[in-house]
Amino acid sequence: MNQRRPAVVVLAAGRGQRFRGEGHKLEQVLNGDTVLALTLRQTMASGLPMLVVTSTALAPLVRRHVASRDMLVLPDQDRLGRPAPLGMGHSIAAGVAATGDAPGWLILPADMPMVRPGTLAAVADAIERDPIAYAQHRGRRGHPVGFNAELFSELTSLQGDEGARRLLARYPAQAVDVDDPGVLIDVDTVEDLQRLKVDPSMPRPSDLGMRSFGG
Numbered sequence: 325m326n327q328r329r330p331a332v333v334v335l336a337a338g339r340g341q342r343f344r345g346e347g348h349k350l351e352q353v354l355n356g357d358t359v360l361a362l363t364l365r366q367t368m369a370s371g372l373p374m375l376v377v378t379s380t381a382l383a384p385l386v387r388r389h390v391a392s393r394d395m396l397v398l399p400d401q402d403r404l405g406r407p408a409p410l411g412m413g414h415s416i417a418a419g420v421a422a423t424g425d426a427p428g429w430l431i432l433p434a435d436m437p438m439v440r441p442g443t444l445a446a447v448a449d450a451i452e453r454d455p456i457a458y459a460q461h462r463g464r465r466g467h468p469v470g471f472n473a474e475l476f477s478e479l480t481s482l483q484g485d486e487g488a489r490r491l492l493a494r495y496p497a498q499a500v501d502v503d504d505p506g507v508l509i510d511v512d513t514v515e516d517l518q519r520l521k522v523d524p525s526m527p528r529p530s531d532l533g534m535r536s537f538g539g
Contacts, residue, residue: 330428330448330470331373333419335412336360336382337398338433345514350434351385352517355524359511362437364389370444373426376434377419396422413482420471420479428452429479430468431488438506438524444468446500454498456491459507464527465499466507 336350343349350360357365367374376395378386383397396418398410420429428451430444443459450457451470458469469488471479478491508527511517 328427329372330430330451331375331423331426332367332430332432334376334432334434335415336376336378336386336434337415342512349511354520359437360385360434361389363434366439366441370441372444372448375419375423377415411485412487413484417480417482428472430470432468435511436467438509440504440506443502443504446502450498450500455495456497457500459502460499461502461505461507464508
């Protein structure tokens with residue numbers, strides 16, 4: 325019996341440009357800790373292997389919580405000295421390539437601190453049966469989104485901000501119903517952060533489905 329488990333690729337390389345407050349959104353304090361720390365704590369509690377894909381600017385924040393072997397710091401420049409490519413697709417591709425021996429991958433943005441460990445485990449179980457699975461709460465699509473090993477080549481070819489939307493269009497995806505509103509909650513704006521401080525179980529009114537699939 326294969327005891328290996330899918331790896332969680334935590335995306336922590338974005339600039340967070342929609343957050344208009346002071347500092348990066350992952351540095352914001354929520355429930356006595358940073359948004360990033362809370363996301364990583366939930367991920368570690370799932371018992372799944374984890375890799376945090378981050379930028380040079382955010383690497384010091386990530387290093388406070390994980391060992392170097394569990395980090396992938398994306399370069400600021402390519403080999404010719406040009407600005408290195410950014411975006412969700414590039415981060416996913418790099419994270420999957422760096423954990424190529426995993427039997428699958430769960431993609432989790434680092435600004436989603438309320439996703440429960442059991443939800444991560446449930447999606448990991450689902451991709452043992454289906455090529456793609458995603459967490460769903462009360463009919464609304466959310467994160468994490470999981471992919472099994474047969475999609476390795478396609479995941480590692482993602483670029484820019486395209487994310488994984490095209491894979492969802494090509495392969496069947498299984499919804500994993502969970503009693504976890506955290507799959508719909510991210511800290512993308514100052515308003516999101518304030519809403520979480522008032523009611524940690526309340527997602528914002530808009531559906532996260534588009535971003536969940538690489539929008």
